Amino acid sequence: MTFVLAVDDDPAILRTLSINLRARGYDVETAGDGRSALQIVDERMPDVVILDLGLPDLDGVAVLKRLRAYTKVPVVVLSARHESDDKVEALDEGADDYVTKPFDMEELLARVRAAIRRSGGDGAPLVVESGDVRLDVTERKATRAGENVRLTPTEWHIVEVLARREGRLVRQGELLHEVWGPAYDRETNYLRVYLAQIRRKLERDPSKPSMFITDPGIGYRLVV
Amino acid sequence: MTFVLAVDDDPAILRTLSINLRARGYDVETAGDGRSALQIVDERMPDVVILDLGLPDLDGVAVLKRLRAYTKVPVVVLSARHESDDKVEALDEGADDYVTKPFDMEELLARVRAAIRRSGGDGAPLVVESGDVRLDVTERKATRAGENVRLTPTEWHIVEVLARREGRLVRQGELLHEVWGPAYDRETNYLRVYLAQIRRKLERDPSKPSMFITDPGIGYRLVV
DNA sequence: GCGGACCTTGACGGGATCTTGACGCCCGGT
DNA sequence: ACCGGGCGTCAAGATCCCGTCAAGGTCCGC
Numbered sequence: 001m002t003f004v005l006a007v008d009d010d011p012a013i014l015r016t017l018s019i020n021l022r023a024r025g026y027d028v029e030t031a032g033d034g035r036s037a038l039q040i041v042d043e044r045m046p047d048v049v050i051l052d053l054g055l056p057d058l059d060g061v062a063v064l065k066r067l068r069a070y071t072k073v074p075v076v077v078l079s080a081r082h083e084s085d086d087k088v089e090a091l092d093e094g095a096d097d098y099v100t101k102p103f104d105m106e107e108l109l110a111r112v113r114a115a116i117r118r119s120g121g122d123g124a125p126l127v128v129e130s131g132d133v134r135l136d137v138t139e140r141k142a143t144r145a146g147e148n149v150r151l152t153p154t155e156w157h158i159v160e161v162l163a164r165r166e167g168r169l170v171r172q173g174e175l176l177h178e179v180w181g182p183a184y185d186r187e188t189n190y191l192r193v194y195l196a197q198i199r200r201k202l203e204r205d206p207s208k209p210s211m212f213i214t215d216p217g218i219g220y221r222l223v224v
Numbered sequence: 225m226t227f228v229l230a231v232d233d234d235p236a237i238l239r240t241l242s243i244n245l246r247a248r249g250y251d252v253e254t255a256g257d258g259r260s261a262l263q264i265v266d267e268r269m270p271d272v273v274i275l276d277l278g279l280p281d282l283d284g285v286a287v288l289k290r291l292r293a294y295t296k297v298p299v300v301v302l303s304a305r306h307e308s309d310d311k312v313e314a315l316d317e318g319a320d321d322y323v324t325k326p327f328d329m330e331e332l333l334a335r336v337r338a339a340i341r342r343s344g345g346d347g348a349p350l351v352v353e354s355g356d357v358r359l360d361v362t363e364r365k366a367t368r369a370g371e372n373v374r375l376t377p378t379e380w381h382i383v384e385v386l387a388r389r390e391g392r393l394v395r396q397g398e399l400l401h402e403v404w405g406p407a408y409d410r411e412t413n414y415l416r417v418y419l420a421q422i423r424r425k426l427e428r429d430p431s432k433p434s435m436f437i438t439d440p441g442i443g444y445r446l447v448v
Numbered sequence: 449g450c451g452g453a454c455c456t457t458g459a460c461g462g463g464a465t466c467t468t469g470a471c472g473c474c475c476g477g478t
Numbered sequence: 479a480c481c482g483g484g485c486g487t488c489a490a491g492a493t494c495c496c497g498t499c500a501a502g503g504t505c506c507g508c
Contacts, residue, residue: 002406025407107260110253114268116406139393140442152465153441188484189468196486207486216475216484376454412495413457420497431497440464440495 001027002116003044007037007063008052008078017050020105021112034058038066045073048116050108052078053090061089068094074115078103128163130211130224133202137163142202149201154179158194162212162222171219195220226340227251227268231261231287232276232302241274244329245336258282262290269297272340274332276302277314285313292318298339302327352387354435354448357426361387366426373425378403382418386436386446395443419444 004026006017014030021028029046031037034055041049049067053060064075077090077098090098096119097111126137132145137160142149151159157179162170172191176184184190195214199206213221228250230241238254245252253270255261258279265273273291277284288299301314301322314322320343321335350361356369361384366373375383381403386394399415400408408414419438423430437445 001409002401025405027407104256104260107255107263110255110260110264113253140439141393154466156442187467190466192484192486193467193488196488199486214485378455411456414455416496416498417456420499423497438496 001025002048003027003029003046004048004050004112005029005031005037005040005046006050007031007034007055007060008050009033009054009056010052013052013078016105017108020109024109032056034060034063034066037063041067041071041073045071047073048112048119049073049075050078050112051075051095054080061093064090064093064095072119074119076108076111076115078108126160126163128166128222128224131204133211135159135163135202144202151198151201155194155198155201158191159198159222162220166222166224169215169219169221175219191220226271227253228272228274228336229253229255229261229264229270230274231255231258231279231284232274233257233278233280234276237276240329241332244333256280258284258287258290261287265291265295265297269295271297272336272343273297273299274302274336275299275319278304285317288314288317288319296343298343300332300335300339302332350384350387352390352446352448355428357435359383359387359426368426375422375425379418379422379425382415383422383446386444390446390448393439393443393445397443399444415444 002025004021006014006021006028007030008014008017009032011032014032018028018030029040029044031040034057037049037051040046051060051063055063058066060077060079064077067073067075074096075094077095078101079090079098080101096115099108099111125139128135128137134143136142137156140151140156142151142159158175161175161178172188173185175191176187180187180190195212196206199209199212203209203211211222211224213223215221228245230238230245230252231254232238232241233256235256238256242252242254253264253268255264258281261273261275264270275284275287279287282290284301288301291297291299298320299318301319302325303314303322304325320339323332323335352359352361358367360366361380364375364380366375366383382399385399385402396412396415397409400411404411404414419436420430423433423436427433427435435446435448437447439445
């Protein structure tokens with residue numbers, strides 16, 4: 001279910017958006033101010049955000065900035081006609097598209113669809129190579145000396161997190177949160193088990209890892 | 225993916241068009257008035273436009289004129305029976321074909337296909353061959369060892385999505401969104417059922433698929 | 449309104465995958 | 479030398495996911 005977050009201070013608009021989006025089969029949540037919007041994003045990353053620029057607490061642009069600090073979720077901005085400065089600023093800050101109020105619902109829906117399509121499309125394909133090992137993360141294809149190697153979903157998930165920060169340290173807690181969810185903090189044995197499996201499949205000498213390096217007491221890193 | 229823009233002021237007709245076109249594997253966007261139609265064309269040139277002549281804001285002919293000012297995108301015009309003047313005028317303005325309301329869906333689809341074909345299509349026709357199996361996606365023709373094989377619309381839709389990304393991974397969610405709509409995310413049993421049917425019809429040994437490969441927990445891919 | 453093709457939905461067995469606990473090793477601190 | 483924390487390894491049981499089948503249900507043409 002595609003999950004849409006709509007943010008506006010006008011309950012009537014939220015209602016209209018909600019009804020129309022739900023009628024098209026989207027899962028919708030609404031927020032009346034920036035604070036709760038950020039909270040919702042935090043606990044359940046939407047597939048797209050519809051963001052009004054005029055909010056009671058935080059400025060819409062401020063919300064966008066905060067979002068962009070840690071996610072690339074597509075954002076379609078709503079702006080009243082006279083707020084053209086804000087609009088430009090919002091696009092600069094990484095909004096994906098904008099619609100001016102009063103807006104035509106069909107147009108908004110079209111732009112939402114377009115935003116989802118673009119984001120679901122090709123993010124930069126993520127490929128890591130080291131020695132005779134090749135990891136195509138977006139395609140979920142791993143080869144070693146030309147041979148296909150099968151990784152399980154969880155193994156891929158871990159590899160993906162490490163690959164996205166290739167060379168940099170990823171703390172144990174971050175890995176656990178990312179792969180198993182925020183409730184997991186101390187189950188470092190999961191990491192031990194899976195890193196061992198990954199190494200067994202990919203490392204030349206699994207007992208002397210050259211790609212998947214342990215930083216004892218801190219975390220792991222993927223070096224090429 | 226061939227991209228169709230449907231323009232009509234009647235939401236019911238848009239819905240019907242949308243459903244039928246999507247079911248045939250087209251990517252569809254809709255517009256309820258001339259202004260948003262032009263906007264969509266502006267941001268993402270369609271491969272064909274279905275244009276109703278009776279629109280709330282701009283006249284359909286006016287829309288067509290504006291389109292023709294900068295593009296040769298094929299346009300199939302919809303016209304109510306009594307608007308014969310408009311129809312003639314539309315053809316003069318460069319419409320490629322017309323269909324009178326109430327229209328037969330199959331006829332409209334045929335004319336849409338014809339318009340796309342005349343315009344040179346959206347690129348090379350999509351054909352996949354593997355072993356003794358041949359899949360002509362654009363023509364909706366499947367053969368196996370020379371024998372015709374019948375695929376249902378939904379089966380074709382799935383095959384098309386996989387064929388357009390031949391060799392690459394298509395995630396379960398993408399397939400579900402593409403074929404069944406954004407509300408479907410967890411109905412992976414649909415995929416299981418249909419992939420089984422497709423394999424039964426096309427694979428040499430359906431229990432050991434060589435074309436329609438499962439990536440457990442992630443998605444499917446079509447390899448040749 | 450009848451029949452057939454197609455789609456939806458639930459159930460189930462088997463196999464892959466995940467979870468969990470136990471154990472031994474290395475290493476730094478005492 | 480002893481001890482404890484952190485790590486790698488292993489294996490067994492639980493769980494999840496896939497392929498398969500079959501029973502309705504819906505839609506469309508005759």
